[in-house]
Amino acid sequence: MRLITIYLTLLLFLNKIVAQQFEIADQLNTTHHKISFSETLNANYTSVDTKVRDYGAKYNSSNELAEQILKDFTLKKERIRALYTWICLNIHYDMDALTNKQTEISFSYTSKADFNSKIEAVNSNIITTTLQSKKAICEGYALTFKRVSEYLGIPCVLIGGFTKGKASDINNPTLTENHAWNAVKIDKKWYLIDTTWGAGYFNGNRWVSQFDDFYFFTDPKQFALTHYPTEKEWLLREDNLTKKQFYNTPIYKKSFFLNKMKLISPNFGLLKVATGDHISFLINKIPENTHLFYAYEGDKYSKKVELNCNNSQCNFAIPFKKNRDSVLYLFLNQQPILEFFVENKR
Structure with missing residues (x-):
């Protein structure tokens, strides 16, 4: 029998803009580029988003949410959009978990199958907590998205990796993964999705919930300027971008x-x-x-x-x-x- 201790390290991975930048932006009459539904949403998804906004936050389980989406939408892209929109609108970043920094989970296992079973139990607990509390860090966002996608019959993977969002990250690679996101497969093509970044942003030490559809089906070439997967195949790019090259590029903002x-x-x-x-x-x-x-x-x-x-x-x-x-x-x-x-x- 083996004993394993898992550390779920909670790292700040979204773009935290330094106080000086907010002062500069204030002089320009803004602290963050506001994204409205009418401003950036693809017209093909406007009706989907409108419908999902009426759902509210009442769903507390993956299968309940999936059943509602399956009932309301037929096309796979519409279903996955509905899931993206619901999570971004109703799951808020868990600032308390961020403050606590680290959670330790220990368990013993006797075989690979036993290990996988217990990891699945840990993940299921994260998903349940996310849906019931309506709070999560990136892992909770991505695991919940994956679970509901599977109920929708849409292949989905959870991708772990690295993000850079501030100048101090440049030329300063980290060894520890600091973010998680997803990819879904629809009509034989993989699409990148980040529900955490789509749900809002940090303003100093405060989380601002604000829907952003930029991180839904993001162009892989653009996505790779802010996200770098541990498994390079999930770059979904033909070029051989290295982690060193990723960290050597400037910080690109969505605008x-x-x-x-x-x-x-x-x-x-x-x-x-x-x-x-x-x-x-x-x-x-x-x-x-x-x-x-x-x-x-x-x-x-x-x-x-x-x-x-x-x-x-x-x-x-x-x-x-x-x-x-x-x-x-x-x-x-x-x-x-x-x-x-x-x-x-x-």
């Missing part, structure tokens, strides 16, 4: 993708710059009636970027006047789009 932007250079998130030098950038042409702003960590106000544009691209340079390492934030109007860590070449 960067929503505005169809492309960063041509620099390609690295860590920039080594001497005081008094300029940092050169090349991007695709930004949307009409928008402006680019920048600010460094600790700045009270952002500054407008002067762009030099041709038909398809824009270049610009940002001065570096700090005498220490800093974080560079780029904004499109009021929306944060990119972060870089700037190392002072003393």
Whole structure:
């Protein structure tokens, strides 16, 4: 007989924006880009979301929720969308669990089958607690999504891996997984889904519940800029992106993708710059009636970027006047789009 102790480590994995950035954003009349149903939802799912909003939070078991979805929707994509929307609207991030940091679970087992059975019991308990309390961390979100997907007859996997959401993560890989998400298979194709990130965001030490459909069927190329799976096959990309490359890229914010932007250079998130030098950038042409702003960590106000544009691209340079390492934030109007860590070449 063997004894195993499992540590369920609760790590902060969503984008926690530093206090200085919120001050800068306040000057731009926002602290976070607000996402409304009418603003970003794919029109194909509007009726699904409307129906699911009427469900409320009454479902306390996986099979009850699955039965309701099966009753109301026929197409697999509509069913999985209904599940995504319900979880994002009704499961809230468990800040108490985050504060407690770690839960220890110990059990003995006599065989691989016995081990798997007890792990399944642990997972089932997490799912039950998630649905009854309407609170979870990423593991609870992803396990619940997987369980209900299975009741819906849709293949689903739980993916463990790494996320980066702030400049201090750049070039600083962690050895321990810090997030969990899902992939579902519909019509012979796999789709990536993150219900935790779709349910809201952190504002300082406070969780703000806010539905966001960006993390439903996210483009794998975009998803891989913020999520890196332990098993590389779940990148769902043809290129061979490494974990080191993942951590070396800048911090991409959702608004960067929503505005169809492309960063041509620099390609690295860590920039080594001497005081008094300029940092050169090349991007695709930004949307009409928008402006680019920048600010460094600790700045009270952002500054407008002067762009030099041709038909398809824009270049610009940002001065570096700090005498220490800093974080560079780029904004499109009021929306944060990119972060870089700037190392002072003393």
